[in-house]
Amino acid sequence: MNKTFKIYAVIFIIIMVILALLEVSKKEVIDWRKNFDVNQKSPFGLFVFNKEAKDLFKNNLSKIDVAAYDYYSQNDEKPHNILILESEIDQESWNKILDEVSKGSDAMIIANRIPKNISDTIGFYGSKISYEDQNVLKLTDKKYQNDFIKLDKFPSGRGFSYIKPNVQVLGKTVEENNDDQANFIKAPFGKGTIYVHCEPLFLTNYYLLQPGNVRYAQSVFSYLNDRETLWFVESDTKESGSLLRFILSNPSLKYAWWVFLGGLVLFIFFNIKRKQRIVPIIEPLKNTSADFVKSIGNLYMQEGDFHDMMAKKAQYFLNKVRLDLLIDTQNLDEEFAKKLQLKTGKSLEVVREAIVLIKKAQDPYASVMKEDLVRMNNLLDEILK
Numbered sequence: 001m002n003k004t005f006k007i008y009a010v011i012f013i014i015i016m017v018i019l020a021l022l023e024v025s026k027k028e029v030i031d032w033r034k035n036f037d038v039n040q041k042s043p044f045g046l047f048v049f050n051k052e053a054k055d056l057f058k059n060n061l062s063k064i065d066v067a068a069y070d071y072y073s074q075n076d077e078k079p080h081n082i083l084i085l086e087s088e089i090d091q092e093s094w095n096k097i098l099d100e101v102s103k104g105s106d107a108m109i110i111a112n113r114i115p116k117n118i119s120d121t122i123g124f125y126g127s128k129i130s131y132e133d134q135n136v137l138k139l140t141d142k143k144y145q146n147d148f149i150k151l152d153k154f155p156s157g158r159g160f161s162y163i164k165p166n167v168q169v170l171g172k173t174v175e176e177n178n179d180d181q182a183n184f185i186k187a188p189f190g191k192g193t194i195y196v197h198c199e200p201l202f203l204t205n206y207y208l209l210q211p212g213n214v215r216y217a218q219s220v221f222s223y224l225n226d227r228e229t230l231w232f233v234e235s236d237t238k239e240s241g242s243l244l245r246f247i248l249s250n251p252s253l254k255y256a257w258w259v260f261l262g263g264l265v266l267f268i269f270f271n272i273k274r275k276q277r278i279v280p281i282i283e284p285l286k287n288t289s290a291d292f293v294k295s296i297g298n299l300y301m302q303e304g305d306f307h308d309m310m311a312k313k314a315q316y317f318l319n320k321v322r323l324d325l326l327i328d329t330q331n332l333d334e335e336f337a338k339k340l341q342l343k344t345g346k347s348l349e350v351v352r353e354a355i356v357l358i359k360k361a362q363d364p365y366a367s368v369m370k371e372d373l374v375r376m377n378n379l380l381d382e383i384l385k
Contacts, residue, residue, distance in 0.1 A: 015263070019255070031043070032044065036085065036204070038233060041205060045205050046085070046203060047205055048204075048205045049204070049205075049208060057229050060227060060229055061229045062228065064230050067090060067093045068093035068097050069092040069095075069096045071232075077100070077230075079191075079227070080100075081105065081106050081224045081229035082107040082229070083110075083229055084097070084107065084111065085200060085231070086200045091117075093232075098121065101189045101190060101192035101193070102189060102190025102192060104191040106192050107192070107193075107194045107195065108195045108197075108223075108224055109197070110199075111197075112198060113126065113158070119196075124163045124185060124196065125160065125163075126158060127159070127161040128159075130178065131157055133155075134150065134151060135174075136151070136173070137173060137174075137183065137184075139171045139216075139220075141170065147218075147219040148216060149207060149213050151199070151202070153206060154201075155199065156199055156201065158199060159173055159182055159183040160198065163182065163185055166187070168185065168186040169182040170185060184196070184198070184220065195223055307364075307368040310357070310372065311362065313361070313376060313377060314357075314362060317358070318358070321340065325344070327339050336355070337351045346382065350382065353375075354379040354380055357376035361376065
């Protein structure tokens with residue numbers, strides 16, 4: 001047995017002892033993140049609902065893991081039920097769903113947030129209505145007056161701050177110190193009906209496994225007609241196709257797998273360190289990007305096209321605002337100025353002056369001076385600091 005092998009053996013034994021001690025002493029950590037994943041058994045996963053959904057819908061439920069736009073483009077369905085449960089839906093798919101409802105289907109949408117253009121079309125505006133640590137959800141129909149659910153873990157507090165006159169309230173959030181607020185509505189849409197519930201937590205593992213809470217879920221879904229129901233789920237909720245899915249799904253095997261990979265990397269590292277030859281130093285290529293940008297800048301200054309430079313600077317600034325600050329830049333109005341001021345912490349006067357110069361840069365007929373370009377450049381750089 002040579003010296004190198006003994007060193008590897010000692011290192012391996014030390015690592016295994018450390019890992020064994022960590023495994024014995026570690027405490028199980030509960031994942032309280034709201035993932036709404038049908039394969040997750042964490043408190044806020046949908047594993048239980050996914051298993052019981054067939055019985056809940058009397059075996060008339062079909063899970064669709066493609067976009068609604070693609071599905072309806074290839075399938076001509078008779079009137080049916082549509083279930084959307086806290087899923088990312090693209091605009092074209094929303095349009096297809098609304099089109100199906102207008103033809104006579106019913107849609108049950110259970111989600112914290114819905115795109116504003118869709119909520120406007122349906123007839124409501126959703127917002128934060130409660131900041132309490134606990135909420136009680138109740139239905140307004142007298143025959144369901146005993147069916148309620150108490151949310152004692154991280155309720156979202158979402159509800160409806162406005163609904164159109166023809167929209168019916170089916171459920172409310174009830175609190176001791178606040179007025180009741182609507183969180184479950186029914187809206188006619190064409191020949192069909194759309195039901196919207198703002199709190200999907202009542203379908204998660206934590207709440208469904210508590211005694212009596214299933215009745216509330218059954219009452220909510222009882223508003224749907226007894227017919228075929230299509231549940232549109234996100235495609236990434238399907239079972240992984242990886243050959244290592246069994247190992248990675250088992251915590252102990254996954255732990256062993258990473259130890260094996262770590263040992264392999266360690267072995268390769270020591271061998272390369274002993275056997276590699278001297279690597280000659282190669283000077284990296286000189287980065288001329290800064291010189292190129294400087295040359296282009298000087299060319300613009302010589303040409304004197306300040307208006308074009310202002311327009312490009314404004315376009316770059318608005319793109320940064322959309323991507324980094326998540327602010328809509330379609331309308332550069334007072335509301336936009338206030339949002340930008342709140343997110344950047346700059347004074348409202350600076351923001352307003354910058355907006356005036358941006359509008360001037362966007363106007364192809366505006367007269368622009370060099371001083372305008374310099375001032376706008378300084379203002380925009382100050383705002384983005």
